[in-house]
Amino acid sequence: MTDPRPTAPTVLVVMGVSGSGKSTVAxxxxxxxxxxxxxxxDFHTPDSIARMRDGHPLDDAARQPWxxxxxAWIDARLAAGESAVVACSALKRAYRRTLIGASPRIRLVFxxxxxxxxxxxxxxxxxxFMPATLLxxxxxALEPPGPDEDPITVGIEEGPDAIVAAVATRLGIPAGDICG
Structure with a gap:
């Protein structure tokens, strides 16, 4: 079996609106x-979670520290030489710039x-905590990623296994080379 890890550490940011399956897929x-x-x-403060639970979306100012x-978690993984996956809504281009910047080692999965x-x-x-009323x-807020962001875009109509296989294929990892 081929080692599915790239030669340099990579972090995948799995993004989408609430309910798209980010956490499950990631x-x-x-x-x-x-x-x-x-x-x-898990990076939200208790106050932010309470705000969303009460049906109030977070504004840009509340999202920036999050x-x-x-x-910081992404940078720590890369500094430690670890590849990682993080689920994050990353709805706006500005949010993705904060998360990814110009790093070629961070990839976006939409x-x-x-x-x-x-x-x-x-x-x-x-x-x-996220109610359907905030959908x-x-x-x-969603600004779908553009071609310049080089996203791996996957439809969610299929189940998580098919989505994971599609992402692996786009990463150049044959489906037979991932555990499962």
Missing amino acids: ALLAERLGWTFADGD LGRIR LEGSRELIQDRIRARHGH DSQFA
Whole structure:
């Protein structure tokens, strides 16, 4: 079996609106590649989580420290020589610039899906702080990544296994070379 890790450490930022499957896909991708995983939700402050739980979207000022904490985690992984995957909404281009900058070692994975499909998923999930009422604000804030950001864009109509396989293929890792 070929080692699926690139020669230099790489961090994948799995992005999309709430309910697109970021955490599920990112965790599964990290597991299959043998990379470190982090969920961007874990970098929110209790105050930010309470605000969202109460149905109030975060503004750019509230997001900046959160994005900074995620970028610090990314930088620490790269400095330690680790490849990693982080789930983070990264809805706006400015947010992605904070997370990725000009680093060729950080790649963007965009999970793309229809509002209807994502709304159905949010309504079906339990125990998450983000209510379905904030989905409109997520889509309003979403600036899909452009070609200059070199995203790996994957539709979410298929299940997590198919999405992970599609991402691995785009990374140049044959599906047979990932664990699972």
